Amino acid sequence: RSSPNEAALTPITLQLNWVPEPEFGGMFAALQDGLYVAEGLAVDIRKGGAQVPCAQLVASGQVPFAIVSGEEVLTLRARGGEIVALFATFQRNPMGFMLHKNNPIDSLEALWKSSSTIGLDPGMPFVAILNEKYGGKNLKMVPYSGAMATFLVTPDYVQQCFITAEPVEAKLRSVDAKVFSVEDVFNPYTAVIATNETYLKENRATVEAFVRATKQGWIRYLANPQKYNPAIVALNPSMTLEAMNIAADLERTLIVPTSGEAGIGQMTMDRWRSLEQQLVDTKVIPVSMSIEEAFFTADPSAAQAP
């Protein structure tokens, strides 16, 4: 490919669903190393926050690309949103529950049968699944406001977390935590790059180029996160470089599939199907839909991987 001049670059925006962190490391690596430019793209990465409605923004065409979670793709599609998943950063669900290290509770099941106070976003789909499985009548659920302060000062408090984020933060604040992943009961793709159906139809080449460059970015990032983290810290000074380096190490096993680096970002019909089934079972979405259209594999080399 000839290196195109600046003016000919296609400008696109990627809306993050959180502030710049290692969970978006691949995109920043691709940006820093000029992989997007090499594909003819001028990418603007927009910071986000807990309240930024990324899925709706992409479905309504306000932005061409955004980071969303797998269940958001299906729920929004069930309500008529034109959203399509392109690239699944996390192959394994990084969501979990974080407890103080010396909390006697030793498993997710024990947690769910305890009478702990537990902070989590209302409407998390796995709650219904866990309730079904373990009861959970004694749990006291309270909303997670995004603030970790409660956890830090309350020894028997439990909260939801991103395995790569909150436990690291807690540790850096001298609070040791243990984490129970929810992967075993609920395992949607997470940090999924999604686009708009119409946009995909009309700009297929751009989409494919974007996904291609992103995947390469991830390969580079995971190989040497220390090279890219300073730039991310510059965009998000509230997280230390140390924390980012730790997080980058932790996330590697969640991102790289068993098949190896070639499968980064891959998505399979089976995984989407079982997610859909869980959502229907827990009445989050009404009926099953045509899953084929919910995701688009721009990178055929990854599609067939297990």
Added chain:
Amino acid sequence: MIRDLPSLEFQSVSRIFSGGARALNDVSFSIPAGGLTAVIGPSGCGKTTLLRMAAGLDRATTGSVKFIGQDGNVHSRASENLSVCFQDARLLPWRNVTDNVALPLELAGVSRDERSARAKQVIEAAGLSSAQARLPAQLSGGMRMRVALARTLVTSPDVLLLDEPCSAVDEFTRIQLDEEIRRVWQVSGATTMLITHSVSEAVWLADQIVVMSMGSIHEIRKVALPRNARDRASSAFLLEVETVMRSLARAAGVLVA
């Protein structure tokens, strides 16, 4: 300027307030075009209520209040060039004396220069020249009423309705103000209704005096004195005042010797 000065007719006017208070009871009289009628009567007898009806601010429960042009047509009240001096001063607290007085001209779209010239004149006549720039809160009670009167007289009204404009001032200031009222009335030729507590003021200014009592008309009296024969010290004037005073006394229910 050819103007069709109206006469003002009260025809069997009654007014019962929502609480049931009967303020007016079958009142009929008329003020001829260009005439000046004084209305006198004990406190609470319905004078202000009558005036408010003429101004279109209240409506008769039964009966009617009409302006009738010289061609015999009934005018709509809104078409009249009306000027009212209320019993309370009703000044805008954020405007100084000059701007309060000029308000009606301002509302009529008169140019700034003409406004200030005309305001200056009536302010002088009301003895307020030295207080021109003061706000209402900086005036005495009598001064406030004088501002209100000056504001009423600053336009050239066809109909002039005055509700005790001089009750808050002393005898001599009152005589000066009477002079100003007469001057404006004569210049404008307005059909005028004047409510007053001063019988001598009524006799001095009016060509007809309506004496009221408890919502009804007690007496209607033409003032016999020709205008040029009025002199506040003449015996004819004093006699007339005496006569009206007796009538008012009877209206007020006082036994007169």
Added chain:
Amino acid sequence: MIRDLPSLEFQSVSRIFSGGARALNDVSFSIPAGGLTAVIGPSGCGKTTLLRMAAGLDRATTGSVKFIGQDGNVHSRASENLSVCFQDARLLPWRNVTDNVALPLELAGVSRDERSARAKQVIEAAGLSSAQARLPAQLSGGMRMRVALARTLVTSPDVLLLDEPCSAVDEFTRIQLDEEIRRVWQVSGATTMLITHSVSEAVWLADQIVVMSMGSIHEIRKVALPRNARDRASSAFLLEVETVMRSLARAAGVLVA
């Protein structure tokens, strides 16, 4: 009840308002304990300003206003049992006539029964019996002032300050009200200051008349007529009125023949 009725002394009082207006200029006079002094003068000459100082609502720029007890001690104003009738009625719009009149008794902690009995009496004297239950908005201008006067007279004050209490009513209602003022004054023996525009009212009620002009005292006149010799039709009375009228005319700057 032994009361130490104070006299009221104005000593070289001057008052310059913040705008620079000079309302009073070196005014001195005193109202003897239990005396009734009338203050008359042209509109804006400073009468209300004087009264407000006596009431403690305004302060002299220079000079002083003092209550002096019969033992010669200066009383603090706050200790006086003072009653003021302002030039405007100042009624509470949410209270009916009876409750407005009873307000000072209420504030003094008088029992409900006594309150209504005493309010009833002054309301009757003010000719307002039929309007007892009305709100201020349902009263005529003169009726409102009568309510205010009734409220002033309902207590048994040691000091009574009246600012044109009768200017909004007709001659005959005024005579009735004068009667009530005199009755209360005589019963309570209050040291009284009465601002009025009616010379005959001043002569009728006062034992001393202060004629003011533009912030200064023009004349202080003892009313020579003994109280039992006053009769509104007697020639002695009319002569006294005539004399004071002339003085007022000069104060007002009118040339007198």
Added chain:
Amino acid sequence: MMSVMKFFRLMVAPVTAVAFMLVAWQIAVMMSGVSAYLLPSPWAIAQTMWASSDRLIGGAIQTAMAATIGFVVASVIGILGGSMIAAIPFLRRSLYPLATILQMVPLVAVAPLLVIWLGFGLPTAIAAAAVVAVFPVLAATIDGQVSVDPGLRELFLLHGASGWTRWRKLDLPASIPAIVTGLRIAAGLAVIGAIVGEFVSGYGGNAPLGIVIMTAMREARTDLVFAAIALSAVVGFSLFGAVSCLGWFLVHRWHASSVNSLEQSK
């Protein structure tokens, strides 16, 4: 009978306006074909309300409780505190600015602290409602009491009325119209405060509207979000209506506002 008739006549205009708005909205949604997750049609919202009525009504009752208690607390504190601030110049110069600053603290940011201080559940929601509702009442009370006719103040001063008496018999009645306006503003804010408080306080079996909204947002159920909002508006509107009625009852006989509205409706 008369007043029932009058009530119906008074309701015609607002009901018409709301109906008009709903019809316009329905037509706009139908014409533009905008998807339901962006802007559901009123009809869809109504259907959702019907389908989820149990959950919504249960939530509304909880939210109404928090909002009402918070509103009452805010009213009492606002009226009493405002009166004190209005009466004492030193407080006016010191506490009023402080109260202003407190008003500007975004509740969403300190809500986690509220939880820590007050625990999860109702108390936090009540406190949140009270915190946002108190300032309008305070400001309106101060404004109303500082604007009382100085002539009437002098009257009370003269009769040696104590501050307390003057407040009870003059300042408070005279400032009721202003206070009612403050309460009207506060009524709406109390509901919003309660909902924000619920965002951070607990949710057990029966979720209050704040939690219903959060859950629905997460599930992209904009129709349910709107249905919950509609119910929260009903809660707020009831508070607002109660305050308005109270205000009308207290002042209609003497205050200019009723004279002016009579004059105009002629």
Added chain:
Amino acid sequence: MMSVMKFFRLMVAPVTAVAFMLVAWQIAVMMSGVSAYLLPSPWAIAQTMWASSDRLIGGAIQTAMAATIGFVVASVIGILGGSMIAAIPFLRRSLYPLATILQMVPLVAVAPLLVIWLGFGLPTAIAAAAVVAVFPVLAATIDGQVSVDPGLRELFLLHGASGWTRWRKLDLPASIPAIVTGLRIAAGLAVIGAIVGEFVSGYGGNAPLGIVIMTAMREARTDLVFAAIALSAVVGFSLFGAVSCLGWFLVHRWHASSVNSLEQSK
């Protein structure tokens, strides 16, 4: 010179009050040994403010811009809309209830929709600020204009003044004291609205205070949350101060509020 002196004298009380509060807070934190995650001491907050001053000031400027523009929009809409509603009985009966209902829509719940409708950044924050600030202005304007002395209204009626003239020369000036109170309430709400708007409006290079708060909360940096809140209070207080000054300038010469405060400060 005089007025500079006077200004300083006026500032003594509020500055004392704030200083007193800060000292009490500092002592309370030090005595209780409460964790900095829960409640940082004022001193710690001050240090954070100093250390993060670039970021905070940059954020405050953006938030101030959104809040100020939103506030101005709300003021214009509130005053004009309120005037129309006050002037036309039909609107009062139909639109006022509607506006009330809109006030009760929790912004936090519809903010995500605002982003989708208005796009990113400033416009959404401005809209959010305007939405929450408009109702107090509207309500206060209506209240003020409906309470204008009926006697003065009659005067204008008699001189055949058009509605527009009457509004300009009577209703508006007479209701300025009430409107200023509404604006005071709105000033604080506008800042909060802007911050909530910023929570949802994705952002570019320089993060406004709303984002700083969100991020800091996530990182459990309570000190930074408070520092950002303090700056947002400064923004709000500047707006509040500007409104108060304007109000004082417009009415101090004639309105009862200034008479009463003079009387009391004697």
